[in-house]
Amino acid sequence: MSEIMENPKGGCVLAGINSVLSAIHRTCPVYHSGPGCCMQTTAADQGQSGHKHSCFVSGVSIPSSNMLEKEVVFGGVNKLRTTIQGAVDIIDADAYFVLTGCTAGIIGDDIVSVTNEFKTKGVPVYAIETPGFAGDSSLGYEAIWNTFIDQVIEPSEEKDDKLVNIFGIVPYHDPFWSGTLEEIDRILSKLGLKVNTFFTKKQGIETIKNSSKAALNIIINPWLFKGPAKKFENKFNVPSIRFPGLFIGATDTSEFVREVGKALNLDSELVEKVIREEEEYVYNYLAQAIGVVSWKRFAVVADANNAVAFTRYLANDYSFTPVLVIISEPIYRQEDKERIIKRIENLEYANPPKILFLSDQYEINEAIRNEEKEITLLVGSSNDREVALEKDIQFINGAFPVNERLIFNRTYAGYKGSLTFTEDIYDNL
Amino acid sequence: MPFNFNNSNVATRENRIGSITGYVGTLKDLAEKSQCGTLKGCSRCFSQSSTCLSTCGLSQLAAIRDVAVIHHGPAGCSVASSGSYYMSRVMAKKRGVTSSTVYVGTDMNENDTIFGSTKQLREIILEVNKRYSPKAIFVSSSCATGIIGEDIDSIVDDVKSEIDVPIVAVHCEGFKSRIWATGFDISDHAVVSSIVQPPREGVKSNKINFKNFFESARPEIIEMFKKFDLEPVFLYCNSTVEELSHLSESLATTCICGTLGNYIGNALEEKYNVPYVRSINQCGIVGFETWLREIGKVTGRSDKIEKYIEEQRAIYLPQIEEVKKELQGHTAVLGMGPGYTFEVSRVLDELGIKVVWALAWHYDKKYENGDVPPSMKYLLDNDIDFEASVADQQNYEVMNILKKYNPDMYLSRHPGSTVWAIKNGTPAIYVADEYMIFGYKHTLEFARSILDAINNRSFEENLAKRTKLPYTDWWYKQNVDAFLEEAN
Numbered sequence: 002m003s004e005i006m007e008n009p010k011g012g013c014v015l016a017g018i019n020s021v022l023s024a025i026h027r028t029c030p031v032y033h034s035g036p037g038c039c040m041q042t043t044a045a046d047q048g049q050s051g052h053k054h055s056c057f058v059s060g061v062s063i064p065s066s067n068m069l070e071k072e073v074v075f076g077g078v079n080k081l082r083t084t085i086q087g088a089v090d091i092i093d094a095d096a097y098f099v100l101t102g103c104t105a106g107i108i109g110d111d112i113v114s115v116t117n118e119f120k121t122k123g124v125p126v127y128a129i130e131t132p133g134f135a136g137d138s139s140l141g142y143e144a145i146w147n148t149f150i151d152q153v154i155e156p157s158e159e160k161d162d163k164l165v166n167i168f169g170i171v172p173y174h175d176p177f178w179s180g181t182l183e184e185i186d187r188i189l190s191k192l193g194l195k196v197n198t199f200f201t202k203k204q205g206i207e208t209i210k211n212s213s214k215a216a217l218n219i220i221i222n223p224w225l226f227k228g229p230a231k232k233f234e235n236k237f238n239v240p241s242i243r244f245p246g247l248f249i250g251a252t253d254t255s256e257f258v259r260e261v262g263k264a265l266n267l268d269s270e271l272v273e274k275v276i277r278e279e280e281e282y283v284y285n286y287l288a289q290a291i292g293v294v295s296w297k298r299f300a301v302v303a304d305a306n307n308a309v310a311f312t313r314y315l316a317n318d319y320s321f322t323p324v325l326v327i328i329s330e331p332i333y334r335q336e337d338k339e340r341i342i343k344r345i346e347n348l349e350y351a352n353p354p355k356i357l358f359l360s361d362q363y364e365i366n367e368a369i370r371n372e373e374k375e376i377t378l379l380v381g382s383s384n385d386r387e388v389a390l391e392k393d394i395q396f397i398n399g400a401f402p403v404n405e406r407l408i409f410n411r412t413y414a415g416y417k418g419s420l421t422f423t424e425d426i427y428d429n430l
Numbered sequence: 431m432p433f434n435f436n437n438s439n440v441a442t443r444e445n446r447i448g449s450i451t452g453y454v455g456t457l458k459d460l461a462e463k464s465q466c467g468t469l470k471g472c473s474r475c476f477s478q479s480s481t482c483l484s485t486c487g488l489s490q491l492a493a494i495r496d497v498a499v500i501h502h503g504p505a506g507c508s509v510a511s512s513g514s515y516y517m518s519r520v521m522a523k524k525r526g527v528t529s530s531t532v533y534v535g536t537d538m539n540e541n542d543t544i545f546g547s548t549k550q551l552r553e554i555i556l557e558v559n560k561r562y563s564p565k566a567i568f569v570s571s572s573c574a575t576g577i578i579g580e581d582i583d584s585i586v587d588d589v590k591s592e593i594d595v596p597i598v599a600v601h602c603e604g605f606k607s608r609i610w611a612t613g614f615d616i617s618d619h620a621v622v623s624s625i626v627q628p629p630r631e632g633v634k635s636n637k638i639n640f641k642n643f644f645e646s647a648r649p650e651i652i653e654m655f656k657k658f659d660l661e662p663v664f665l666y667c668n669s670t671v672e673e674l675s676h677l678s679e680s681l682a683t684t685c686i687c688g689t690l691g692n693y694i695g696n697a698l699e700e701k702y703n704v705p706y707v708r709s710i711n712q713c714g715i716v717g718f719e720t721w722l723r724e725i726g727k728v729t730g731r732s733d734k735i736e737k738y739i740e741e742q743r744a745i746y747l748p749q750i751e752e753v754k755k756e757l758q759g760h761t762a763v764l765g766m767g768p769g770y771t772f773e774v775s776r777v778l779d780e781l782g783i784k785v786v787w788a789l790a791w792h793y794d795k796k797y798e799n800g801d802v803p804p805s806m807k808y809l810l811d812n813d814i815d816f817e818a819s820v821a822d823q824q825n826y827e828v829m830n831i832l833k834k835y836n837p838d839m840y841l842s843r844h845p846g847s848t849v850w851a852i853k854n855g856t857p858a859i860y861v862a863d864e865y866m867i868f869g870y871k872h873t874l875e876f877a878r879s880i881l882d883a884i885n886n887r888s889f890e891e892n893l894a895k896r897t898k899l900p901y902t903d904w905w906y907k908q909n910v911d912a913f914l915e916e917a918n
Contacts, residue, residue: 005554005561006505006537008515013506029900035573035604037482038506045509054849058900061846062825065479069605073577080475087476087913091826091905103504103574104605107543134504134574135540363532363561384512387519404516 007362008384010304010329010401011174012045013133015100017141019063020046022098023055024172024200025209029094030058031126032065033081033112034102038133039063046138046173049383050401051408053179057094064088068104077110085115089124096125096206098148106132125206127152139225139330142171146229149209156237157213162265164215165189166197166239168230169222169306170247176403180412181247185221188258188415191275192267213237217264221247221257222306223344224337240264245344246309250318250419251280252349253310279416286420294426298374300325300354302365302381303400305332305341311380311399313344314419316351323354324374329382329400331360378426397429433697435623438583438599440615440693442607448795451480451608453820454911457772457788460818461810464795465802471793471820472914473608478825482507484570484602486613488533489514491568491600491620493667494674495522495529498564500536501602502551502582503572508535521644521667529668532562543578548585555589555597565671567597568620576603596671598624608822609792611689611767617666618694621674622701629679629702637661637676638729639683639698641691647865647872657738658731665694678702682728684721686864687711688803689769689794696798708797710804711769713867714777715750746870750781753877758782760884764841765789765821765828766861772805774841777867779814781877786835789821789828791844819910825850829901830910832856838884855894857883 011017015034019042022030032039043060047053054060066084068077081099088097099112116128131144146168167185172178182198189196197204197212218233218241220226230241242264248254255276262272299321301311305328315321326345332338338358346353355372359365366388369376379389380397383404389396398405399413399422413422443449450471453460463469484507492499492514501508511533522529536554538547555569571582586599600620602613638655640662648664655662663673663680677683683698684707685691695706709724710717719739726732761784764774768790775785796802809815821827828847832840832854840851841859848858859880861867867876 004537004550005557006508006535007532008511009505009508009535009537011505012509013504016506016509027900032479035482036480036608037485037604037610039479040481040485041506041509043479044513045506049512056853056897059846061479061823061844062850062900063479065477067477067480067608069608073605083475084477091476091902092900093902094900103543103572104577107574107577132540133506134538134543137505383516402512404512 005361005363009137010360010382010384011138012042013137014131014135014141014144015102015133016042016045017138017171017174018098018100018129018145019043020138020171020173021142021145023047023057023059024178026203026205027057027095028206029088029092029097030063031085031088031097031099032063032102033077033084033099033105033110034065034068034133035104036065036067036069038102039065049404050173051176051403051406053408058092064092068102073104073108076108077105078112078115081110081112081115082118085119085126089119096127096153099126099128101130101132103133106134137331138174139171142174143226143229146226147232150229150232150236153206153209154213154237155210157211159214160216161195161214162216163193164195164197165261166212166215166218167199167221168218168226169220171225172200174401175304175307176401176408177412177414180410180418181414183410184412184415184418188254188275188279189261192258192262192271213239215239217242219244219261223309223341224305224332224334245340246313247306247414249310249314249413249415249422251283251416252317253313254415255280283416283419287423290427296320296322297378297395298322298324298376299378299380300327300369300372300376302327302329302379302385304328304330307400309341309344310414312354313348314422316348318419319423320350321378323348323351324376325368325372326354326356327365327368328356328358329360329365332358395429397425433700435619435701438623439601440612440619443609443612443615443792443794444607447797449609449792450795450820451792451822452914452917453793454914455818456815457809457818458815460793461802461806464806469795471917473917474822474824474913475915476913477822480608480822481610482604483607483610483613483616484572484604485510486610487600487602487616488568488570488613489517490614490617490666492531492533493518493521494566494669494671495527495531496564497531497566497568497671498558498562499533500555500558500567500569501533501572502536502538502570502575502580504538504574505535507572508533511535525645525648525668527668530562532558532564534558538574543574546578546580548580551580551582552585552589555585556592559593564595566595566625567593568600569597570600570602572602573604576605596624611792614690615693618697621666622694622697625671625674626677626698627675630676633679635679635681637663637680638725639677639680639704640664641683641685641694643667643686643690643864646863647868654738658734660729660731678704680704682707682725684725687767687769688797688805689767692797708799708801708804710776710808711773712869713773714780714873715747715870716780717773717776718869718873742870746874750870750874750877753874753881754782756881757877759784760838761786761835762839762841763787763789763831763835763837765791765847766841766843767791768793768803770843770861772803772809774861774867775816776805776809776814777873777876783880785816786837787817787819787831789819789831791821791823793820823847826901826905827910829854829899830906830908833906839880852890853893853897853899855890857887857890859883
C-alpha cells in the first residue's frame, strides 16, 4: 500500500536483480523498461554502495529497450526482440537475462515468448517476469534466484560432499559483500570445503548451473531466501541451514563454523583446530590495543543481517552497551521479525536493546532524536549521519547506503573483519 | 513559442522544439539541416540505458530549499531521493545555509497498480505538509502512475484548499520523452506556473537570474557582477521559494547551459518581459566575452564590461597562450549533453586541440524562440567542422568511436561515460563541474587539467592492459550507425 517513504534504502525489484547479475562474471542484464530504469536501479544499489560498480556491464552500458509512449500504446515486444538481438551481437556475455520494468509489466508484454525465440536458436537468454513494482531490492535477490532455480541450474544426481552454496549476502545492497564473501570463503576453505559464493573468484553462469551438486546451502541472513531455499531443496535435493544473521568477531563466527561443521558432519577436531587458530589470531591483536576507547552505549541502524552482526559483536565481544537497534529494511513476515528480535535479544553479556522496525528516514531520525537513554556511538548508513551529527554521537558508516567511502574488499565480517571494524571504531573517535 | 501555464503538462522536447536522439554525420551537415529544417532524427533498434527525465526534473526541484517533493510511484523511482538528499545537504552546507527539503516516495506496490492509490496520495500529501511544513510541494507522477491513469492533477487541486503553500502537479512519466532534458523543462514549468509571481509594483532591481546546476562558482560570479552593478540570483540549487517568487522582477535571465536554461529563460521573457540572454555560453575566451557583451547590451552596462574584459585579458591571455603550445595537435573525442558538446568543442578548437568526433546525447534543432542553438550557429559561421553524432548516451557507440579513432583524450560530463573510456585506455577528463571552463581563469585551469590528464597515463594504460571490455570484436568492425533506423 502506498505510504510515505523518505529516502528508501535501495530500489525496486529490478535493482536487486541487477545487483546480482552485475556481480556474476560475464552476465548481461537486458532491461525491457522505460529509458530511466537502468540508471535508477544502478543508482539505487551500486550507486550507493561504496562507489564500486560492476566492471563488465553496468549503468550506461546495460542494454535496454527504453520503452516510450509508442511501446506503451502498441506493445513493446518488437523493440524487445531487436534489443535482445543487439545485445547478443555486441556484448560478449555467457548469459543474458531480460528484466521487466513497471511499464512492460503493466501493459503485459509477453517477454517469455520473445526470449523463447532466442532459446530455440541456442542463445542463452532467460526471462524474469517479476516487474519493478512488485517489491524492493531484497525481493529482487529472491526473484533472480528463483529464475536460476527454474531455468538455469541443471539437476545433478551426484553430490559433492565438500561443496557448499552461500546465500543471503546481497551484492551491492550490502556494500561490504565482496570482502564478506571472501572472508566466508577463506574460513570455510580452511575446513576443506569448496565454496560457491557466486559473486567472487570470477564465478559465472557455469558455477550457477552446477550449484545443484552442492551438499549444503548455507543461508547467512535472518530472513531472506526462504522461498528459494525450499524450491532449491525440492528440485535439486540440496538441504539448507540458516544462520540467523551475519557474524562479526570470534563468538558468532565460531558458532557459525561449528554449525556448518555439524551440518556437514565434518571432523570436529579439524573444526576446533580452525577455530582455535582463528580466535588466537584475532585475540592476539585485540590484546595489543586496550583501553583507548572507553565503553560505548550504541545504536545501530541497518538491514537485519548487519544489524544482528554489529549488535552482537559490540555487545558480546567488545563490552559495549546496546541501547537501540533499528532494522531499516522492510520486513513483512511476523516469523522473520521474531527471528531477528530473538537473535538480537539473546545476548550472552548485555541487556537487550530496544528494537524497532522502521524504513522511513523521518521515523528513524525521530527515534534516535527522542531516545531517552544516552547514545555515544551510532553504526548506520550515510543517511543516518545527519542525526548523529546533530546529537554529536560518534558515527560509523557501516550499513547501506554508503556514500562517503570507497569499499573494494573491506569487510567487518568474520574473524579478520572484526579487526577492521575495531580499527574503524578507533579511526572515527 | 506560446507557453501555457494553465496546464500542468509540458509538451516533450521532441514535439516542442524538434529534438532528436539519433544522427551520425558531420557537424556542418547537422547544423545546415537544422537551419533549413530538413533534419530528421533516427531511432535505434538496439539501445543501451538512457536516463529518466524524472531524475533531471525532480532533482532540480529538490535542490530548492525547504520544499517537499512527493514522487508518486514504486520505491525504485524515488531512489533519486538519496542523491538529491545528499547533494542538497552538501551544497547547502558548502554555502553555509540550511535546507530542510525532503524527497519522499509513495512506495506504490502491485495492488496500487490495479486499484489505484489516489486516496492514499491525498493523505500522504497532507501528512507530508504536516510533518515537514515545506514552503512548496511538488507532486510527481511516474511511469506506473501514468499508465494506470492516476489523476494527480485532481488530487492536487483538491488539497489546495487545505494547504497554504504552493502545491503543483509535476508530470514525470519516464516513457514520455526519449530526451531526459525534458525533465528540466518540466521543473521550470512547475516553478513558473506555481511559484513565480508577477513583479511587485515599484520594485527596482539590479538582479539577474542565473540558471545553473550547483553554484560552485557563486562567490566569484557575485564578485564579478558587482563590478557591473548586477546581482545574480542562482537557481535552483539553494534557492528559496521567496527568491523564486520574484524572478519576474529581474533585469535579465542567463544560464550556464542552454539545455538547462532555455525553457525558463524564454518563459520569463514571454510572460514577464524579462529578457533572456541568448549567446554562446561562458566556456572559453570567445564564449565568455560574447556572453558578457550580450549581458552588457541587454542590461545597458557595456562600458563597465569592456573595461573588465580588457583587465582580465591582460592577466590571463598570455598564460593561456603558453599552455596552448603544449596542447597543440592533440586529438579529442567528447560526449556530453548538447548544451555543452558544441560549446566545449569550440573551446578545444580555441586551445588548438583537434576534435575528431563530438557526440551530443541529444540535439535541439531549435530553441523555444525558433532559432538554431547559438553554439551551432557559431561553429557554422566560423567554418569549424568535424564528425559528429547524436548518441543518447549510448556507450557502445562511444566505445566504437574511441576504438577507431584512438584519441588522446575523451571528455564527458557524465561519470559513467568517462569510466568506460578509461577502461579502454583513453585518458578521460570528467567535466563534472559546470564552471570547469568558465571564463578566463577556469579556461586556463581546464587547459592545465587536460595537460595533466594526457601527460600521465599510467592508470589508463595499466588498467586497459588487464581489463577485458564486454564488447564483441564484431561490433568494433561495424559502422557506428549500424543500429540506427529511420525514426517512426
